Amino acid sequence: MADVPTPRQPATDPPDLPDPAEPSAASPAPPAPPAATETAVAEPPAPPSPPAPADPGAPPPGEPPEPETDEEGGDGDGTGGKMSFLDHLDELRRRLIRSFIALGVGLLICLGFIEPIFDFIMEPLAEVLPEGGRLIYTDATEAFFLRLKMAALAGLVLATPVVMTQFWLFVAPGLYAHEKKFAIPFIALASIFFIGGVVFGHYVLFPVAWGFFASFGAADEYVEFTPRLQPGFALYVRLVLACGVVFQMPTVVFFLARMGVASPKFLLRNFKYAVLVIFIVAAVITPTPDPVTMTFMAGPMLALYLLSIGIAWVFRKRGSDTEEND
Template sequence: MTDTPEKDAIDNTPATTGDAASTAETSPAAPETDASGGNTPPPPADPPAPVGDAAAPPATTPPPSPGKHGDMKEAPLLEHLVELRTRLVRCLIAVGVGFAACYAFAEKLLEILLHPLMQVMPGGSKLIATSLPETFFTVMKLALVAGAFVASPYIFYQLWKFVAPGLYKEERKIIIPVAVATAVFFVGGALFGYFVVFPFGFKFFVDYASDYITVMPTISAYFSLAVTLLFAFGIIFELPVFIFFLTSLGLVTTKTLRKFRRWAILLSFVVAAILTPTPDAVNQLLMAGPMVVLYELGIWVSWFVDKSRKEEKARKQAEAEAAKNPDAAKTDQADAAEANPQAAEGKEPTGEKTSTEGDADRTAAATEKPAGPDDDPQAG
């Protein structure tokens, strides 16, 4: 029995419908049209993700504008400059107050300064002024120098408050004794020049004049000479402080100072011959003697600095070794506890020794001499 054409058409209809559906699923959708009838452009496709080194860095917040928030490096500098200006103004005010106070006693201060010269001048002698304002300006200079000296403790205090925040704790402990020693040595040198050098030096100059020459010093010339000599003697007496700083910086050692001791003594007499107003040996000895003593004192200061440095270095090495080998440190503590059980238990040692130990200690104490800078073989 044969199939009719109508039946074939009916049988083929589902297949045609399925093929159309599958074709619709796989074919791209027709572009949409907008209200005006035109085609709407498709959205832009995402760019491919970069791979490897081409990957873009993560987005970061941009730094603040220097004009809005300021620069972090400039802010502390500006603060320090403002603080420095404030403390300088305070120092100037202190000098002004000291100047006003000393100007009120200017006549008495001038009398004190002229005393060493007037003691050796012939009776009835006076200083002269070669210009009208010479005496006035000399008195003003004297009041200014004296006012700065009176205000110097407050000036040093302001300087300390400015630099102290930038110092370590150990440096702050050292700087105060050093500052006190600096002031003491400077004042001591100025007093030495005033009471010891001035009388001998001025007497030599006055006696050097002959019958044809009359000594008539001017007030300004004497003031300049006296202040210069006082300042020079104050600086010379700072020799132990200078040696302390040089030793602390590692520029000199106790061994070096001992090695050049003879040259230092010779240099002391050369400097004394230059600074001393008189060429006689007595005044040179009066000037060179303190410098030699100060140099020897500087050797002792250098020895103490070297000793402290070595002890600090040994302590740090012991701490570093203990940090690397904690077991060894515990073993040493255990050995120490076994050797001295009373100290380990927190008891005070009895201090009792056998007769042999006591005799040995007394013999060692009698033969041993105190250590010093000349007895340190490892100095330097």
């Protein structure tokens, strides 16, 4: 049987297959990998930092802060803390004004008793006069102003505690807190010893000095001692005020001993130098160069120095560097 020819099929190209390396436009894009933040496990929050320790010196909440204090124990308000030079001048002005007010009040009080005060002061002046002698004055206003000066001197003695208080209040801002507790002993000792010095000058030193001057003309047939009122009173004021200042030695030693600056052993060890200084001071403040008057002034000063040694021993600062070094 003869072969039947099959119809010839036209040649066709094979279909193009997509390249697996090239993504098809019709095929969807593979999903993007999830973000790391979405799949990562959330980290636990950091623990809170512990609160800062509270300042033990800080005031509680709701209370005003305390005033600052400095190393000298002041309040830091301009009166007890560190003060500038102008602050010191202003403080000095206020203390001087109050002291002068106290002196003025004392003057007015003593003017009401001026005649007894006049007789009290004139008594040692008149003791050395010859029988029937009297002090003279040559200026019409001399006797009037002399009474004012006597009242002022008596007013100073009367106002001594107030003046010493103002002096303490002026120096107190520069002291430590433990030193300020000596205010009452300082004021009491300063007032007592100043008044005691004035009394000593009135009853002891001035009569000796006044009699020494009067002795030069007592036995002289050519001259007669007729002193003037004003120069005699000026000498009286100089001597009694000098005694009042010198009698402050125990007060100064008391304060130095409490501060640990001076000790009884130190004062005893330097006694010979103290004797020399005392006689030099006595020669300066006494108006006469004779040894009698100078000895009458130096004797009480030596007694005050010995008293100061006892005060330094009683009120010394225990365990101070000065005491240990001695």
